[in-house]
Amino acid sequence: MYFSTGITCCKVVENFLDHSFARCRIAQLKVKYRYMVKPSEIKERIEKLRQQVDDLRYRYHVLNDPRVTDEVYEDLTKELVELEHQYPQFMSPDSPTQRVGGKVLEKFEKVKHPLPMLSLNNAFSEEDLRAWEKRTSKLLSDLQQKKLDYFCEVKLDGLSISLEYENGVFVRGSTRGDGIFGEDVTQNLKTIQSIPLRIKDKRKIEVRGECVMLKSVWEKINKQNEKEGKPLFANPRNAAAGSIRQLDPKISASRKLDFFAWDIATDLPELKTHQAEHKYIQELGFRVDEYQRACKNLDEVLKFISQTEKVREKLAFGMDGVVINVNDLSLYQSLGVIGKAPRYAIAFKYPAEQATTILKNILINVGRTGALTPLAVFEPTFVAGSKISKATLHNMDQIQRLDVRIGDTVVIQKAGDVIPEVVEALVKLRNGKEKKFVMPSKCPVCGGVVEKRQIGEKAKESSTAYFCANPKCTAKNRRGMQHFANAFEIMSVGPQILDRFKEDGLISDAADLFTLKQEDISGLERFGEKSAENIIKSIQEHSKVTLPRFIYALGILHVGEQTSEDLANHFGSLKKIMAATLEDINGIENIGPVIARSIYDWFNQKENIRFVEKLIDNGVKIEVAAKPSSNKFSGKTFVITGTLDSMSRDQAKALIKQAGGKVSESVSKLTSFVVVGSDPGSKAEKAEKLGVKILGEKEFINLVK
Ligand code: ZN
Secondary structure, rough: OOOOOOHHHHHOOHHHHHOOOOOOOOHHHHHHHOOOHHHHHHHHHHHHHHHHHHHHHHHHHOOOOOOOEEEHHHHHHHHHHHHHHHHHHHOOOHHHHHHOOOOOOOHHHHEEEOOOOOOOOOEEEEEEHHHHHHHHHHHHHHHHHHOOOOEEEEEEEEEEEEEEEEEEEEEEEEOOOOOOEEEOOHHHHHOOOOOOOOOOOOOEEEEEEEEEEEEHHHHHHHHHHHHOOOOOOOOHHHHHHHHOOOHHHHHHHOOOEEEEEEOOOOOOOOOOOOOHHHHHHOOOOOOOOOOOOOOOHHHHHHHHHHHHHHHHHHOOOOOEEEEEEEEHHHHHHHHOOEOOOEEEEEEEEEOOEEEEEEEEEEEEEOOOOOOEEEEEEEEEEEEEOOEEEEEEEOHHHHHHOOOOOEEOEEEEEEEOOOEEEEEEEHHHHHHOOOOOOOOOOOOOOOOOEEEEEEEEOOHHEEEEEEEEEEOOOOOHHHHHHHHHHHOOOOOOOOOOHHHHHHHHOOOOHHHHHOOHHHOHOOOOOOOHHHHHHHHHHHHHHOOEHHHHHHHOOOOOOOOOOOHHHHHHHOOOOOOHHHHHHHHHHHOOOOOOHHHHHHHHHHHHHHHHHHHHHHHHHHHEEEOOOOOHHHHHHHOOOOEEOOOOOOOOOOHHHHHHHHHOOOOOOOOOOOOOOEOOOOOOOHHHHHHHHHEEEEEOOHHHHHHHH
16 A cells, blocks of 8 residues: 555544554655644554564464565654654564664673572483373372373473563563573573563463574574584584573574574463463464364374474474473372473474494694684494594584593584584593594694684683694695685686695795796696696786775685675775774774774784785775666575586676675565575575565566676
8 A cells, every 4th residue: 555645644643553464664654743733643553563463473473474574664664763763752663673672792691580490401302201101190199190291392402491481471481401590691682583572471481492493593603603613513503502592692693593482471260271381372473383283182293293294394493302291280280290391281302323442542623713723533323324433523622521532432422413512422432542632732734833822702602723824834734725715706726736836946935926927837837828728818807806805815714795795885995994994993883992902903913914915916996886777676695505607706796796786695574585596595485485576587687797
């Protein structure tokens, strides 16, 4: 529904308020507000907007059923933000605009749970479950004759969370902690879109559930961390836990966490079964496990377990079993709790596949940032369908925690698509010949001094890491050169060719590539005239890059593509970045103190300054970011997936930006177009699912022209 002028808009303001999916431009609204002078009218409008925005959120994030275009959602949100800004007296902490408003905290407060958060006992087999049923039935038969029925749900592998509501408003959320005290992570939980900030029930209610991270998001974070030389998360659960315990809510928000409710801890007398609780949780606006099922007896439970095991790999979230609850809540009191675990529920766990093998050695891998990563080398063995001979040990902390020694018999584990990990050293099998691993004090590649550093922005999640301090380290240099060539998209020189050039003394660093001549190469053994010509041509063709690409290519610790982009956008020129003070860099949004320090240090080392100057002297050109030459794509966001035939991705990105558009890495409902080349990834599927318009390469080129 469109309004042609602001005046029309005012005249139909009553209709407008009642029309659910009305569209109106902010400019037109300004005219309207002059007519809506009474505070009560403004307040009512704000209240209605909040409900509308929240309803759209619910449809999208809880029901997975977007019913409205992104523009409408954005427009309504924009209007709400504007009104709340103009009339701060009507601000409210449960407004949908307040999801990412929290301040960076110093630390998390400890809070006492209204009711203890119990943990479940585990069952690993049918026998375990039968024995559990026998025990509970016996306990009950002493009191009353009762045949048990059950309610089952998928056990997602995440972090248990308690959410407290008062007067229908989300007031506090906390981690399990030790079950009695948890940490107050309210503002991070508010950033999770599937958690309602308001519910219709005004009683004091505590809802519990699992905070989880998509497997795909976890993979992305690990890839990014690997690029930037940061430690990796062993599984999505660790990544979710790390994200919810961020002191800066903006970081939590960026991790796209999700929440599945599994219990109402509060005793609501009208709810007689666990099944009824689940139904009510859904009515209150929470997302629940979609496979949940009531089972009449244990045989049905076993059937449920084997059926869910089949869908396990397909789930977007990690899951490690099934929770079986006695359905009748009136029995909970009589069944009671032993220790910290209730008798009325049990977790059936799918075994993560494990195997034992001998740890033959621990090698050190030196990354391009100089980080030393210990790598376990095993006697090859099969786990979960794949042959495993190596696994990362992540860092020294991990080796110490596991007390794993060279020569140990170790248990390795692989769960689904999670990377293999060492879970335990079988110490009783030791014969005394095992050797403790010591982090070398000299770089295994160049012999340079190894430095110990704390990494991670905050003390709580930081870990000790070791770095080769030699700026000329050949491992760093070699990896750094590969990274450089990839960043410049000089595809004709792979790692072997770079090694060869170096061995033959043609180059000492990446800057030397740009002064190579055809005759330098064609003289080498196994290089013909033709290949020499191609290599030189591709180096010359790619000697011109954008500023973000240039920065990214330098391989500065912690500086990935996004940070490079942020730096370029903020400073605008290489000169300004090189002259920036630590405070300047610290002041950039999204750049924390550790990253800022790393950038500042890099640009203030003589060797690095010389390297940058050498690149420029040798003919590398930094393209000045073109001001958008048109605004054809203004407000439009593009995602590119697959390989384009007629241009590189960077060229495509540049074309989009020149026309005023934005380029994003991931597909969401906010994406306007997905450009699909050959061999597209999962982004194309996702676009289809979300109904985002898909463009082939030809269509894209036509659109640009
Ligand atoms: Zn080194």
